Structure formats: C-alpha cells, structure tokens
Amino acid sequence: SQLWYQWSNPKCNGKLPPGSMGFPIIGETFDYFKPHGFYEISPFLRNKMLKYGPLFRTNILGLKTVVSTDMDVNMEILRQENKSFNLSYPDGLVKPLGKDSLFFKTGNVHKHIKHISMRLLGSENLKRKIIKDMDRVTCEHLRLKAGEGRFDVKEAVSSLITAYLTPKVISNLKQETQTKLMNNFKAFSFDWFRASYALSAGRGLYNTLWACREGMKLIKDVYTRRKTSREKHDDFLETTIEELEKEGSFVNENVLVSLIFTLSCITQDTTSKATCMAVKFVSENPKVLAELKREHEAILASRKDKEGGVTWEEYRHEMTFTNMVINESLRMTNLAPMMFRRAVKDVKIKGYTIPGGWIVMVIPSVVHFDPEIYENPFEFNPWRWEGKELRSGSKKFMVFGAGIRQCAGSEFARLQISIFLHHLVTTYTFSLSKEDCEVIRVPGALFPNGISMNISKCCST
Numbered sequence: 001s002q003l004w005y006q007w008s009n010p011k012c013n014g015k016l017p018p019g020s021m022g023f024p025i026i027g028e029t030f031d032y033f034k035p036h037g038f039y040e041i042s043p044f045l046r047n048k049m050l051k052y053g054p055l056f057r058t059n060i061l062g063l064k065t066v067v068s069t070d071m072d073v074n075m076e077i078l079r080q081e082n083k084s085f086n087l088s089y090p091d092g093l094v095k096p097l098g099k100d101s102l103f104f105k106t107g108n109v110h111k112h113i114k115h116i117s118m119r120l121l122g123s124e125n126l127k128r129k130i131i132k133d134m135d136r137v138t139c140e141h142l143r144l145k146a147g148e149g150r151f152d153v154k155e156a157v158s159s160l161i162t163a164y165l166t167p168k169v170i171s172n173l174k175q176e177t178q179t180k181l182m183n184n185f186k187a188f189s190f191d192w193f194r195a196s197y198a199l200s201a202g203r204g205l206y207n208t209l210w211a212c213r214e215g216m217k218l219i220k221d222v223y224t225r226r227k228t229s230r231e232k233h234d235d236f237l238e239t240t241i242e243e244l245e246k247e248g249s250f251v252n253e254n255v256l257v258s259l260i261f262t263l264s265c266i267t268q269d270t271t272s273k274a275t276c277m278a279v280k281f282v283s284e285n286p287k288v289l290a291e292l293k294r295e296h297e298a299i300l301a302s303r304k305d306k307e308g309g310v311t312w313e314e315y316r317h318e319m320t321f322t323n324m325v326i327n328e329s330l331r332m333t334n335l336a337p338m339m340f341r342r343a344v345k346d347v348k349i350k351g352y353t354i355p356g357g358w359i360v361m362v363i364p365s366v367v368h369f370d371p372e373i374y375e376n377p378f379e380f381n382p383w384r385w386e387g388k389e390l391r392s393g394s395k396k397f398m399v400f401g402a403g404i405r406q407c408a409g410s411e412f413a414r415l416q417i418s419i420f421l422h423h424l425v426t427t428y429t430f431s432l433s434k435e436d437c438e439v440i441r442v443p444g445a446l447f448p449n450g451i452s453m454n455i456s457k458c459c460s461t
C-alpha cells in the first residue's frame, strides 16, 4: 500500500494539478486510447474535466503527464518551446524516423532544419515549382479514378501526392528506384499508433519500420552518389546538399536524409487524411457543396487561360469559401489531437506546479468543441468562419499547432485540398457510401474501412 500511495501521489515541489495516476506502469493509457464516436469529446477527457477541471494529472504510456485542455495554458506551453518545455513525443511514435529526425532536435539545429523544410513547403516554392504539377496530377488522377466509378480517397490522394512530389524531392532517379522510394513513402503512416488498440497495429508498425529503414537507405545511397558525382539537379536534395556545404552548417548528412524522408512521408499521410475529411463533410452537406460549386465555377468562368489549371492568385484570392470549408473541416477533424511537450524544469502555471521531467499533453480539440467559442460545435458550418482571419491560428484554433513548432506543411495541405475540391466539384458528381465511411477517434481520427467515393463525370462537362 505504500508503493501504491507513492505511485498515486508523485513528489512535487509545489502543488500538483489534481488527478489520478491509474494503475502502476500502465497508468490510464487504455482509457485514454479507447475508441469513441466522432461527434463527441473522448469520455475519458470529459469525465476527468468534470472531476478535476481543465488541467489534471495522469499517467499515459508509462509517463507522468499533465493534460491541458485550457486554451491559455495550451498557448503558453507551446510558446515556451526551448525555454521551459521541449517537444517530446512518445518514442514509439517518432522513433521509426530515427534519432536524426527533426522531432528530436531543439534550439538552433531545429531552427535550421525548419528553415530548410520551408524551402520545399513554403509559399514561394509552392507558387513557383509545385502548384502546376499538383494541379495537373490531381486532375489526371481524378479522371482515371472517375473511369473506375469508385475509389478510395485516401489511397488516391496519397498516390497522387507521391507521384508529383517525389521527382521534386529527388529528380533523375531510375524508374525502378523511384517506384521503390514512392512505395516506401506511401507505406509510412502514423495510423498504427492511433490503432494501437487493434491487432492490425502490429502489421502497421512493421510496415512503417520497414518503410523507414528501406526509404532512408535508398535516399542515403542517392545522396552519396550525388555528392561524389557533383552533378547539379533542380530538386530538394540539391537544396539540402547546398545547406550542408555552407560554412558553420548546423546539420549533417544523416539529419538531411531523415528530413527528406520525413517530409515526403508526412506530406502524403496528413494531407490525404485531411482531404478525405473535407470531401466527407462536403458530400454530407448539400448547401456547402452548392456554395463550393458556385465559387469554383466562378473561378473557371473568369479564368483567362482556359487550358491552364488553378493559379496561385486564384488559390489565394478567389477561394474564400473553400478556405472556410477547410478550416471547419480541420476544426472538426483534429488530425493532431494532442501535442506532447516535456517540462525541462519545474514550471508554475495557473497556481499549480508542473514538475521538471513531466510530460504535458496539450489538447486543442476540447477548445475546438467548446460551445462557448463555437456555437453547436459538432455541426459542420463553414459560415461560422465568415469575415474571420482564415489562415492564421490562435489559441482558439490550433489545428496546426503554435509557436516555433508550428506546422511546416500547413500551406501545402491547404493548397492540395483546395485543388482537389476544385476539380471534384467542377467536373464530377460524387457520393460517399455511408457504411464504408465510418470515422472513429482513438483519439485521432481513423477510417477503419477507408473512405470510398462513387464518382462519375458531370453531364455538362
């Protein structure tokens, strides 16, 4: 009973947030990861918040944890990155990406890696080098899929992103090597972690580990050959080599190989899921679909180059409603339902002390479903964004995180979803079959059966 007492009442040089630590070692891990319905806050969180308030302590994944569902505390914690807190995801989630992954880097090294990432994912590169191929390949893939009559949206979006992005990341690969690399990018997914309650998680983890090992080995080989041959290419690999050769560079070859792999994988994994959810919400809401069609048909009508695809100007200035739809879809989906930080020292917040070494789990989804902030929070209503700033996050809208760890690929994801919706609503009629489109939360959104779409070309096009 003494051990039990010690487990339940951890030492702290101050006042710990209230809460309970669950069973020794496993803590409350299973309760936290228990699957629940899409249109509700996790029963675990709901009960804890009722009992202890928005800040409480627990033990998840064997780690002493403080959970924050309070928007001010969430923002304060994310803003204190590199000061009182450091990003610290559970090993199982980020370890497959290797110890050189940007998720294990802090301070100047992290800053430098982020800067390099933005040379691929920032607005300037999207506008100059990516949008054209993104548009063409999205259009072609949809045409192909429409020929089949029915397809899995996640699989299709993941394939099309990999198809145009891989040559931009590493050009001039032999066809066989490129195909192998693309398969490794596509095999990577964080889903095994979300589905860790299911038996299939083991296979998912195996596939992810295999993809990481093989993918990084392939990239490393190309990297070495490129450096020795001194051939110049117009791709992201070249950008990273230039960075490596700069005097006083903070990064080494392994960090850059890991970065190339990580960015390519995360891009397809996150954007394909976000597109699925946007399409699902649009197909379930005829009024939203009608308004979206109106916006995109107006863009088509005023486009000067009828053969050309979506332009950067159209995306930035003529897709207001589309961005309202994307924001609302991201708010409801909460693709990143929690963010993990580790306190580097004792930190005082809201009258409590978070002891150094403890994990803080920032949960923005509770804020996104707070009826005081979003009226009828489980209703998909893009018009709630009317007249609001659509692109920047805030403590009330934290889908892409905040502070220096804010998402590097938010603009990429927005652009890809916008272009997918543009072609979908202007050229096709589509529907999702209800039984094949179940979405659950574990607590991240998961599609156990994929998202299948029935599609055919509009008679008028």
Ligand code: HEM
Binding pocket: 087, 102, 103, 114, 117, 121, 262, 263, 264, 266, 267, 268, 270, 271, 274, 330, 335, 336, 339, 340, 398, 399, 400, 401, 402, 404, 405, 406, 407, 408, 409, 410, 412, 413
């Ligand atoms: C709709 C899709 C996406 C969502 C909802 C999303 C969400 C997030 C969130 C919440 C964070 C912050 C994590 C934290 O602070 O702990 C983050 C970070 C990050 N995201 Fe995304 N993301 C998306 C798409 C992408 C894409 C397409 C990429 C492209 C590679 C990407 C790359 C990254 C990277 C590299 C970081 C880490 C940044 C850092 O550590 O400084 N994300 N994302």
